[in-house]
Amino acid sequence: MNTSFFGELLQTISDRGRALLDRGRRSDTAAQSENLVELCEDLLSGRGEASGVARARDILSRYSELTTGPRIAFFEALAGRFGVQPERVSEAITAWQATPNDGTAARLHVASEPRRQELFRRLNLAPGGTAALVRMREQLMDVLPNRPDLQPVDEDFVHLFTSWFNRGFLVLRHIDWSTPANILEKIIRYEAVHEISDWDDLRRRIDPQDRRCYAFFHPALVDDPLIFVEVALTRDIPEAIAPILATEREPVEPEKARTAVFYSISNCQRGLAGVSFGNFLIKQVVEEICRELPKLSTLVTLSPAPTFAKWLKRERAQETSPAINEADRQAFAVLDEPGWWQDVDKLEELREPMMRAAAYYYLRAKTPRGMPVDPVARFHLGNGARLERLDWLADASDKGIAQSYGLMVNYLYNVEHIEKNHEAFAEQRTVVAASGVQRYLRPTLELVPIAG
Incomplete structure (x- = not known):
């Protein structure tokens, strides 16, 4: 008996079976999303409120049963099929150019809005619609890192939620x-x-x-x-x-x-x-x-510094850094040792270098847009608070050590100065800080190499 022949035959049958099964799954995925899309088209074309509520409820119910594949296909339809209609925009622009008035401006505004925004508004009519749409956006956010083409859908969610949750x-x-x-x-x-x-x-x-x-x-x-x-x-x-x-x-x-x-x-x-x-x-x-x-x-x-450890590791890895000098770099080697924060002698040696690095992190380290790199700092400074004090080893929990080497900070909310501080941060990106924080920054000015 030619076992090789039968083995190849069985393998061929198996491969074809898997191919048919995969094709069936893809077909089922497409069918699920397409059926949902058609229901959305019906919802947009309908005018009756009662029937619209029932249809919106049905759509959200069916959406909740989708698995990952059909869900992404639905997001793709939201991005493509329910986007802006170019022909309507062109007609509205032509009308505005011919007769620029409030009426043609309103027409242009309506024409430039993606269809999915009106779809989301109608879905929101269903009982529990708002919560369902918030969950829908969560699921969209899960795929965005690999699907930047879906970003416009996310932007429409944020636009509507900003109004609904004002x-x-x-x-x-x-x-x-x-x-x-x-x-x-x-x-x-x-x-x-x-x-x-x-x-x-x-x-x-x-x-x-x-x-x-x-x-x-x-x-x-x-x-x-x-x-x-x-x-x-x-x-x-x-x-x-x-x-x-x-x-x-x-x-x-x-x-x-x-x-x-x-x-x-x-x-x-x-x-x-x-x-x-x-x-x-x-x-x-x-x-x-x-x-x-x-x-x-x-x-x-009493706020965490969620990205401080990550930032300091990056500065230590650079040959030259405006934030730390060679002496600080050697002192920071202790941070790679297990349980370093439980050794009193090591902590004393680390205090000054750590406070200098923390002051630089808050007062000088910036994002490409000129904002503080620390997200919590952006929040409180944007609200008009003042960076009041650096508290090193204020959080010795596992999480605190991992994210900030234990660093926490105090932001002060002075009711009389909140608006002034907010404006300084919003307009000039000024980090308003107490003198006790600023004094730690002065030695780091010597760290910047001077040409010649």
Whole structure:
């Protein structure tokens, strides 16, 4: 018997079978997305509100059942088939050029809008439509790194969400132990700065008399916070996070507190990235706390430095760096040793080089657009805060060591100077910083090589 012949025959049959199966899967993927696209066309062409709501509900229901392949095919249709219609734009431009008035301008505005924006508006009519669209954008964001051609769809989401989630619709709520459990569960899940380990940990953060938590909600996402901030009432400006999160500590009587510390701000809806809530939240919480406790004199953050370790590693890898000199480079070699932060002698040797590097990181290191490289700095400085103090080894948790070698910072919110600081940052990219931070930068000026 020619076993080789039968082996080749079986392999051929197997290959053809797989090819047919793959073709069937591709066909099924195309059919799923195409059916959904046709339903979207029907939704856009319809005029009845009741039928539109039912159709929108059906579309979102079917979309939720899509797997990755059909979902991407649907996004492709949103980018291509539901984009701008060139012929309508050309006609509107011609009309404007012939008769430039408010009417032709309005016609041009409507014609230049991608069809998918109106599609999203109609999908939003369905019960739970807003939440479904936020989840849809999350899934779109997952594929964007490999599909830049879908970026226009994402931009339309941000454009609409910015309107739908503007400050006028947001509701500030005080989160405490009496808040419904389903919301408290989400506070635990969404905490992005300092992990909440369990219900006892949550209670320590929101129940004591010297702790506060506030969150923004939207009427379309009734029990799902958009963003929340955790606040500690203290006597002085804290220089480390451990005492704030400590299991055993002596609570401060609110009437004796002179400082409110914003020590954690967490965005809850990834699908709303790019829609700013934090600046409104900080300002409203400041008003709320000052109204409740008029004796408070200092409003500060205790903020992480999420990209500091990555930046410093990059500077150390360069032969020459304006941020560190050779002596600093040798001192920083300790950072490659396991458990370096537990050695008191090593910490003392590291303090000055680390503070100089941190000052450069905040005051001089910039993105290509001239902004501070630290994302948290961009947020608080953009809100009008002042960089008040550098707190090295303020977060000795595994996460804190990994992302910043333990570095944290205090941003000061002085109500009288917020607008002035905001304008300086917005117009000149000025990093307003206390003299205590600036003094660490002066030695680094000697590090820049002088030609000749």
